Amino acid sequence: MMADFLRRHRVMVRLGLLAALILLAQWGVGQYVKWSVIQSAQDIVGASVEVGSSRVSSLNGRFSLHDVRVANPHAPLRNLLEAQDCQFSLDPEALLYRRAVVQQGHVRGLRFATPRADGAIGDSNAEADNGPWSDWLSSASAQQARLWLDQLEDHLQEDLSDQLQSVRLTDQLLAQWPTQYDALEKRVRLFHQRTVELQSQIHDAQANPLRHVDFLEHLPDTLAALRSEYQKLQLEVDGLPDLADADRRAIVAARRHDEKLLFDKLRFEPIDDNVLSAYLLQRQFAGPVSDLVGCLQWMRQIVPADPQSAPPAHRRGEDVLFAGCRRAPQLLIRSLDLQGAVCCGNQTFEFTGKLTDYASDPTLHDRPLHVQLKSDGSASLDMRATVDRTGPVARDELSLDCRNIPVPAALLGESDKLRLSLVPTTASLVVHVVVAGNELSGDLQFTQDHAEVTPRVGGELKRLPIAASLEKPLHGIDSVKTRVVLRGTLAEPHWQISSNLGPALAKATRDAFGQAARQHAAQVVAKSQQDVDERLAGLDRQIARQQEALKPQMAQSTGLLDEITQQQAQEGRISYERLGDRPPAGSLFR
Amino acid sequence: MFSFLVRPLRATMQTLLSGDSSRQLAAGFSLGMVLGLLPKGNLIAMTLCVLIFSLRVNTGLALVAAVLFSWVGVLGDSFTHQLGSEVLHIGVLQAGYASLYNLPLGPWLGFHNSVVMGSLLVGLYLVYPAYWASYAGSRWLQPRLNGRSALPSAVSWRPVSAANSSPRREAEPTREAA
Numbered sequence: 001m002m003a004d005f006l007r008r009h010r011v012m013v014r015l016g017l018l019a020a021l022i023l024l025a026q027w028g029v030g031q032y033v034k035w036s037v038i039q040s041a042q043d044i045v046g047a048s049v050e051v052g053s054s055r056v057s058s059l060n061g062r063f064s065l066h067d068v069r070v071a072n073p074h075a076p077l078r079n080l081l082e083a084q085d086c087q088f089s090l091d092p093e094a095l096l097y098r099r100a101v102v103q104q105g106h107v108r109g110l111r112f113a114t115p116r117a118d119g120a121i122g123d124s125n126a127e128a129d130n131g132p133w134s135d136w137l138s139s140a141s142a143q144q145a146r147l148w149l150d151q152l153e154d155h156l157q158e159d160l161s162d163q164l165q166s167v168r169l170t171d172q173l174l175a176q177w178p179t180q181y182d183a184l185e186k187r188v189r190l191f192h193q194r195t196v197e198l199q200s201q202i203h204d205a206q207a208n209p210l211r212h213v214d215f216l217e218h219l220p221d222t223l224a225a226l227r228s229e230y231q232k233l234q235l236e237v238d239g240l241p242d243l244a245d246a247d248r249r250a251i252v253a254a255r256r257h258d259e260k261l262l263f264d265k266l267r268f269e270p271i272d273d274n275v276l277s278a279y280l281l282q283r284q285f286a287g288p289v290s291d292l293v294g295c296l297q298w299m300r301q302i303v304p305a306d307p308q309s310a311p312p313a314h315r316r317g318e319d320v321l322f323a324g325c326r327r328a329p330q331l332l333i334r335s336l337d338l339q340g341a342v343c344c345g346n347q348t349f350e351f352t353g354k355l356t357d358y359a360s361d362p363t364l365h366d367r368p369l370h371v372q373l374k375s376d377g378s379a380s381l382d383m384r385a386t387v388d389r390t391g392p393v394a395r396d397e398l399s400l401d402c403r404n405i406p407v408p409a410a411l412l413g414e415s416d417k418l419r420l421s422l423v424p425t426t427a428s429l430v431v432h433v434v435v436a437g438n439e440l441s442g443d444l445q446f447t448q449d450h451a452e453v454t455p456r457v458g459g460e461l462k463r464l465p466i467a468a469s470l471e472k473p474l475h476g477i478d479s480v481k482t483r484v485v486l487r488g489t490l491a492e493p494h495w496q497i498s499s500n501l502g503p504a505l506a507k508a509t510r511d512a513f514g515q516a517a518r519q520h521a522a523q524v525v526a527k528s529q530q531d532v533d534e535r536l537a538g539l540d541r542q543i544a545r546q547q548e549a550l551k552p553q554m555a556q557s558t559g560l561l562d563e564i565t566q567q568q569a570q571e572g573r574i575s576y577e578r579l580g581d582r583p584p585a586g587s588l589f590r
Numbered sequence: 591m592f593s594f595l596v597r598p599l600r601a602t603m604q605t606l607l608s609g610d611s612s613r614q615l616a617a618g619f620s621l622g623m624v625l626g627l628l629p630k631g632n633l634i635a636m637t638l639c640v641l642i643f644s645l646r647v648n649t650g651l652a653l654v655a656a657v658l659f660s661w662v663g664v665l666g667d668s669f670t671h672q673l674g675s676e677v678l679h680i681g682v683l684q685a686g687y688a689s690l691y692n693l694p695l696g697p698w699l700g701f702h703n704s705v706v707m708g709s710l711l712v713g714l715y716l717v718y719p720a721y722w723a724s725y726a727g728s729r730w731l732q733p734r735l736n737g738r739s740a741l742p743s744a745v746s747w748r749p750v751s752a753a754n755s756s757p758r759r760e761a762e763p764t765r766e767a768a
Contacts, residue, residue, distance in 0.1 A: 099697075318671070325691055
């Protein structure tokens with residue numbers, strides 16, 4: 001009896017120990033799977049990976065992970081992806097061969113680029129949120145357009161009146177006229193002074209002719225010279241208005257030159273259509289294009305083109321492949337159903353999809369990895385990605401087709417001087433990108449239907465009457481079609497943006513600014529002409545006043561000359577012959 | 591002062607070496623050495639571990655040896671890698687290797703790894719000398735640790751009471767019995 005009890009007791013204890021061991025093994029395997037998943041994912045992604053909980057069912061070969069979060073190695077504050085629930089069904093036979101083959105699985109609650117609750121977990125050398133991928137986005141075209149607008153504004157702000165030849169000639173005329181007048185006035189004054197002195201000398205000579213024989217002898221010549229000089233002076237004084245007329249003619253001739261100069265100065269260089277497209281749309285598309293290229297780079301990081309380029313696992317020695325053995329990937333996911341949400345163009349799409357043939361070393365698997373996501377609703381999404389490592393050249397292909405994406409109102413353009421506003425509308429996005437080897441090629445097409453484009457002009461350009469001229473051609477645009485062409489390599493990608501907005505805006509600006517420039521030039525010419533005319537009129541009035549001021553002096557001088565001439569004519573000439581004649585009666589000389 | 595410093599070491603050695611026969615000590619040391627030399631994470635190492643805990647060997651000494659020889663094993667990786675590579679690339683053995691590798695649990699053995707194979711071979715090569723060296727050492731050390739004279743080679747120093755005697759103990763006659 002006692003022996004039976006002890007035997008039963010011993011059996012129960014052993015059964016209890018076995019149950020505890022099984023439970024411990026169950027828990028231990030779950031922890032081991034969780035640790036393995038975290039380590040493998042961190043090795044692949046290069047960022048922190050967190051798993052909330054894990055559960056392994058050894059009997060049916062299933063394991064599940066909950067609250068999986070993978071940090072973005074390039075943005076510490078964001079998750080690359082997170083999933084609420086992951087279920088995997090393993091092939092037990094493959095486990096005997098040290099391989100994990102997921103026959104079927106599903107991932108629910110998949111989200112991308114979600115914010116992290118703890119922003120500190122990330123690589124210490126992680127970069128800013130916008131990532132390093134945007135470094136290659138050249139802004140040369142947008143910069144060129146901004147410079148073009150700045151030059152346009154500078155031209156319109158520039159004071160061109162200083163450069164006008166008519167204005168310069170007027171300034172010269174007004175500057176040199178006082179000097180000319182002073183010289184003339186001085187000559188008139190001197191002439192009058194000489195006339196007065198001559199009269200005085202004649203009086204002296206008449207009082208004592210013998211002492212002034214020579215003077216009297218040359219008096220007629222002197223008088224003639226003075227008369228001649230007077231006539232010259234008179235001509236110059238009378239010709240003062242004619243002198244101004246000559247300068248005015250020169251100024252009028254200069255005006256034609258000025259008009260040509262102004263039109264040349266205000267003729268702005270035409271700008272390339274694609275440059276304007278880049279100016280308008282580069283900022284809007286830089287983020288999505290950078291994300292797209294970043295996604296391709298990430299795909300290459302997850303599935304390297306050359307498996308030897310992947311960092312080797314930290315292990316001792318090397319595994320030898322025996323003759324007749326075939327290498328197989330350590331992890332293979334044959335089929336994985338996906339369900340979650342993705343944000344594309346400010347729109348969140350609830351999607352379902354499937355991932356097939358993911359292999360830890362895809363070169364060892366004979367079928368490429370396919371991912372397909374599909375969303376049905378008011379806004380539809382269809383995304384297909386293929387990662388092919390079965391051929392000699394690694395090939396990644398990404399196709400995306402989004403329809404009816406709501407697009408909010410946007411203000412295009414990076415400068416306040418010229419922008420285009422777009423009303424809220426819907427758009428479609430079609431992306432097809434291929435990476436063969438390291439060569440990147442593909443394009444992104446974004447079409448906004450029923451777009452209303454309105455120009456907005458600011459700064460100095462606002463003073464120009466160009467708004468109406470710009471609006472008319474731009475209102476004719478019904479849909480805005482933008483195409484981004486990608487080329488180059490994954491390490492050094494290049495992109496070129498083109499749109500129907502660029503040519504339309506280029507034509508509108510060409511017409512509007514051309515017309516505005518002509519008007520501006522005409523205004524400047526008219527203003528300068530008016531200014532010159534006013535100043536010339538002032539000069540004319542000044543000349544008239546000064547001419548009038550000279551006339552009395554000239555009249556006095558000519559009066560004196562006439563008086564002297566008349567006296568000489570009455571008294572006659574005292575000649576040598578007359579010096580020996582009998583003096584008149586009553587004369588002192590007898 | 592010297593005895594004060596040596597006392598903990600002596601106590602540790604007493605703990606490790608007491609309770610088992612010299613052969614069990616030597617076997618434990620040998621198995622621990624092989625386990626230590628091998629990289630872990632394969633079925634060979636796990637099998638050795640199971641053997642250590644299953645067989646009548648000194649587990650404590652085996653674990654100490656495993657820890658000590660783990661460092662030695664890492665230092666000798668370059669040699670064991672070369673040795674393992676040479677052995678694994680022997681042409682006539684490829685078919686045998688392949689058939690072993692293609693068996694269920696074959697890849698878990700880890701013998702296709704050069705360091706595992708090299709370490710296993712080195713361990714197997716050293717097992718017999720290590721056994722006899724440790725056997726001799728334990729025979730020399732056990733009485734001294736206990737403060738007694740040396741015993742005959744086939745006799746355990748430890749007195750076993752009649753009540754505690756087990757078939758295992760009985761297999762090796764005690765000093766009193768001798």
